[in-house]
Amino acid sequence: MFPPLYTNSAEPATRGEFTRNVIDDAQGLIVRDLIVIRNDRLVLDGVSFALAPGAALMLTGPNGAGKSTLLRVLAGLRRADSGTILWNGAPVTDPVAQGTLVAYLGHRDALKPGLTLRENLTLASEAFGQSPDAAIAALGLAELADLPARMLSAGQSRRAALARTILRQSPLWLLDEPSLGLDTASIARLGDVLAAHRAQGGIVIATTHVDLPLPGCETLALRAPDFTKTVPGGLAAPDAARAPEDWF
């Protein structure tokens, strides 16, 4: 047989094993052999996993291992150079539809300092037809709802961004270090919110460097990419792998 094009940087157990016996019509999320190349370097090298409704996955790994990149690919914000994402057995190809499938919490909280906390959530609540009050209360923000976002602390901003995640009613939550800046009581609230989402059949994928309140979650350890290895020209779509700042 032909030798593999690229050697695997992920642990063998994280590649293929999860998906080997999963049929195509399975419910939930299946990710197969995701490869992302940035500036001719392999960032994600053949990531595969499968998650049933109600499951959770914790992404761990050193800085620069591609955890955030993987979340952005799953959110449809970034294209993978190769690999498949299946949702309920159907390949996810349209990034616009993918946007409604996921609720993405990035590094930055995306709050406008000039608007109040409630006004910051209005766009999501209007777009998805949800009242923001339940989400605000779930994260203990009721008393802060009418304060301008510029007066919120880092942890309070993080909770506001988490409230927006709830509002979207999306089955797949992609959380980039959701517990960043949260105090002990807020982490407990986050645990309740995550448990409620999973009880509804939702899936949670979170990157973290600390323990998250995700009982019974799987763990996927990504390894730091080997930066001595280059992939000149990329795989199929070289432009997708180039950062826009390099276009000029």
Place this chain on the structure above:
Amino acid sequence: MNAHTRTGAPLPQQGQALRPAVRFGAALSALLARDLRLAWRHGADTLAALLFFILAGSLFPLALGPSPDLLRKMAPGIVWVCALLASLLPLDRLFGAELEDGALDQLLLLGLPPSVVAMTKIASHWLTTGLPLLVAATPLALMLDMRGADLPVLLVGLALGTPCLSLLGGLASAIVLGARRGGVLLPLLVLPLATPVLIFGALAVDQARLGLTYGADLDLLGAFLAACLTLCPLAAGAGLRAAVA
């Protein structure tokens, strides 16, 4: 392989509560309302473009001398050039602010096509910059001794032309998003593209002043607006996608 495979639509089939339903119209109006509210809260930014327009226009009589004949002749050109430059001022924040605080990710995940997101932001740029310029154009034109009879032609031209400037500006600011020195690149991209607007907009008023027909110039402005309306949001949407990737 089932039907979903062919359509590629990732529909949740789990028969549970998690079924995100994007309300297209509500999302659009909420996005527009958010931008207008932000513009109102940060009123200084809106006012800055307006004051720049008035001040830059007032410099010409100081530099060229107060001859009414000369000013009347140059008035259309002065108003148009000042409007073009003033509409450039808020452009680098149009998408730049959204990219910096991560809000652009959330906007692109609303389930709206990126071109629609871009078009809504461009519309808010016109409402907060183009429309105030349209209002301020009358005092500036009168200050430059433009005849009252020529004012409607100027205003119709600006009503057609300022949306073009917003569309071209939105296109350019989406393209330079995330680039180093994007603020410098922006005018270099917009100004050449905006020359047709400038030419036909100023020419229409000039024709009216000389008592000639100006319909063709306004028609061409309208045609340019139609082309910008269809093409600019598409290109701007592609620029936004590339910026977050």
